[in-house]
Amino acid sequence: MKARKYLPAAAFAAGIAGLALAPQLTGPSGLSTLLYLVLYAGLAQSWNLASGFGGQASLGHAAFLGAGAYAASIAMLHGGFPAAAALVVAAGAGATLAALAAVALLRLRGVYFAVGSLALAAAVLGLATIWNYTGASQGMSLPLDAVPGPDAIFYLAAAITLAATAVAWSLTRTRAGVRLMAVRDDEDAAAGLGVNPRAVRILAMAVSGGFAGLLGAVIALNQVIVTPDNVFGMDWTVAMLVMTITGGAGTVVGPIAGAFVVYYLIQQQLLDYPTLSAVLSGVLLIAVVRFTRDGIWGALCAGARKLARKLPEEA
Amino acid sequence: MSQWAATVVNGALLGGVYAIAGLGLALVFGVMRLVNLAHAAFLAGGAYLTLTLTTHTGLDPLLALVVVLPVMFCAGYAVQRWLLNALLLAGSQGALVATFGLLILIQNVLTLGYGAEPQALPAPYADAGLTVAGIRVRVIYLIGLALAGACVTGMHLALRRTRLGIALRAAAADPVTAGTMGVNVDHLYALAFGIGTALAGVSGTVVGVAFSVTPTSGLSYLLLGFTVVVLGGAGSVAGTLAAGLLVGIAEAVAGRAIGGQYADIVVYLAFVALLAFRPQGLFGTARA
Numbered sequence A: 001m002k003a004r005k006y007l008p009a010a011a012f013a014a015g016i017a018g019l020a021l022a023p024q025l026t027g028p029s030g031l032s033t034l035l036y037l038v039l040y041a042g043l044a045q046s047w048n049l050a051s052g053f054g055g056q057a058s059l060g061h062a063a064f065l066g067a068g069a070y071a072a073s074i075a076m077l078h079g080g081f082p083a084a085a086a087l088v089v090a091a092g093a094g095a096t097l098a099a100l101a102a103v104a105l106l107r108l109r110g111v112y113f114a115v116g117s118l119a120l121a122a123a124v125l126g127l128a129t130i131w132n133y134t135g136a137s138q139g140m141s142l143p144l145d146a147v148p149g150p151d152a153i154f155y156l157a158a159a160i161t162l163a164a165t166a167v168a169w170s171l172t173r174t175r176a177g178v179r180l181m182a183v184r185d186d187e188d189a190a191a192g193l194g195v196n197p198r199a200v201r202i203l204a205m206a207v208s209g210g211f212a213g214l215l216g217a218v219i220a221l222n223q224v225i226v227t228p229d230n231v232f233g234m235d236w237t238v239a240m241l242v243m244t245i246t247g248g249a250g251t252v253v254g255p256i257a258g259a260f261v262v263y264y265l266i267q268q269q270l271l272d273y274p275t276l277s278a279v280l281s282g283v284l285l286i287a288v289v290r291f292t293r294d295g296i297w298g299a300l301c302a303g304a305r306k307l308a309r310k311l312p313e314e315a
Numbered sequence B: 001m002s003q004w005a006a007t008v009v010n011g012a013l014l015g016g017v018y019a020i021a022g023l024g025l026a027l028v029f030g031v032m033r034l035v036n037l038a039h040a041a042f043l044a045g046g047a048y049l050t051l052t053l054t055t056h057t058g059l060d061p062l063l064a065l066v067v068v069l070p071v072m073f074c075a076g077y078a079v080q081r082w083l084l085n086a087l088l089l090a091g092s093q094g095a096l097v098a099t100f101g102l103l104i105l106i107q108n109v110l111t112l113g114y115g116a117e118p119q120a121l122p123a124p125y126a127d128a129g130l131t132v133a134g135i136r137v138r139v140i141y142l143i144g145l146a147l148a149g150a151c152v153t154g155m156h157l158a159l160r161r162t163r164l165g166i167a168l169r170a171a172a173a174d175p176v177t178a179g180t181m182g183v184n185v186d187h188l189y190a191l192a193f194g195i196g197t198a199l200a201g202v203s204g205t206v207v208g209v210a211f212s213v214t215p216t217s218g219l220s221y222l223l224l225g226f227t228v229v230v231l232g233g234a235g236s237v238a239g240t241l242a243a244g245l246l247v248g249i250a251e252a253v254a255g256r257a258i259g260g261q262y263a264d265i266v267v268y269l270a271f272v273a274l275l276a277f278r279p280q281g282l283f284g285t286a287r288a
Helices: A002-025 A028-052 A061-077 A083-105 A111-130 A150-171 A175-185 A187-192 A197-223 A228-232 A234-247 A254-268 A274-291 A295-314 B002-032 B039-057 B061-088 B092-114 B139-161 B163-173 B175-180 B185-210 B218-232 B237-258 B260-277
Strands: B129-132 B135-138
Touching: A002 A028, A002 A150, A028 A061, A028 A150, A028 A197, A028 A234, A028 A254, A061 A083, A061 A111, A061 A197, A061 A228, A061 A234, A083 A111, A083 A197, A083 B260, A111 A228, A111 A234, A111 B092, A111 B218, A111 B260, A150 A175, A150 A197, A175 A187, A175 A197, A187 A197, A197 A228, A234 A254, A234 A274, A234 A295, A234 B092, A254 A274, A254 A295, A274 B061, A274 B092, B002 B039, B002 B135, B002 B139, B002 B163, B002 B185, B002 B218, B002 B237, B039 B061, B039 B092, B039 B185, B039 B218, B061 B092, B061 B185, B129 B139, B135 B139, B139 B163, B139 B185, B139 B237, B163 B175, B163 B185, B175 B185, B185 B218, B218 B237, B218 B260, B237 B260
Parallel strands: none
Antiparallel strands: B129 B135
């Protein structure tokens, strides 16, 4: 029992060590794969904060990611900001847009929120496509001398993803987390116990949007060329939702497991067949929702608990 | 002046297509409280099914619907009966995610089968126009509006006048009580979803003839359809038609006033504002 208490801290330390050494252990192409794995894990975790722990399925997270990417690009290109300051701007942009979306849409429960956030993302993508200041559909290209090298970009992505994971873990241990999950599980009962559902949800969305914005800025730094389609595209939202639900929404490890399964085990192995890999992720998503309660990670944990109960009897 | 009149008339006619897209969504949402994201893929799927039939048999696209609609209905029935019913027991979130999975799955299967390039459904009246009172309108828009009127009237009568419709409304209002009264709720839910899927096939075919179709082109109609559903008040059949016309007019007028590339954005933002300020719709009454 005592060992279990230290398990999360040990896993976290091992994660930090592994990520710190990664650029030395992989070649440049391996690092690029690992970067995307870490980015997807972080994005899925950001979605998990609002939609897994908060229970409001958002179909608009690409808007927050894109807002971060655009804010950072504008700050660097037009404001002459260094990359570090641009990241702060990106987090602010993602969090602000997400909080605004929450204020507008959170009066609505559940399913309406999903459609509203989808419409919002479509509108924001449309606006980015016609905004001349940011190059309309051509987008922007970042000043190359201000863009950090691949190792630095990888460490940035890793640090943000670890921070998002730490926030997710803290939700399982703190009052704030209990409030958020109480609102998710029964909004009326939570309100009756003195929780302000609106405030809790807006905060969750802002934190979630802030992380999405930060990772959007990292994506912008990595791609150098930032267009509406490659940062505001619906594909990002699809990835976040599919990875989180597949791995296990509302669990700390689920989004990371989901990113590994969907990005590494499916997309990377079927690089030449992107459509086929999208078909497989659709099938996987449906199967996971139909047959598991907390995704692949939840099923693994349940299996491990079952095994642990059986073992002492046999010993 | 007459140009503006033409804009309004053509917008209203195109609104008929949005009304059909919205009607299927409204039925599924009204009966099961389920937001069916896969409607977008069903719309494209229906268009491609019609395309396959017309290219292989030379059948007129609208006549091909005689074959397409039963196929779509059966597919929708099966999806609800063997996938979504079980998920709805645990709340709407799982079912919503499952329809999202279906959307991804079907879109990409269509891309594998037909490619991602836009394709139009061939029909002799695809580009034909009529001039009525000095206003030129496309024949296919008129056909779309006529189909919308027929679908709305048919559904209104079916829901109000038939035993099946009454059972469906009972299952929508209170599935548990309806179940104890001998209503087969699982079957009725599947029927409603099947009809919704078939209606997606109708709108997909009309869109395919009027414009063109790609595996992902259903998405903008999904949003327009939802705007129609919310505007019309969920569960109100007549409101759906009125809302469809209104959305069509709003989009056409916005496009004419400030440029076509802004039209979609205006509609989406108006939809978000509508959800934020009047989620019960313009014609609906307040409901929790």
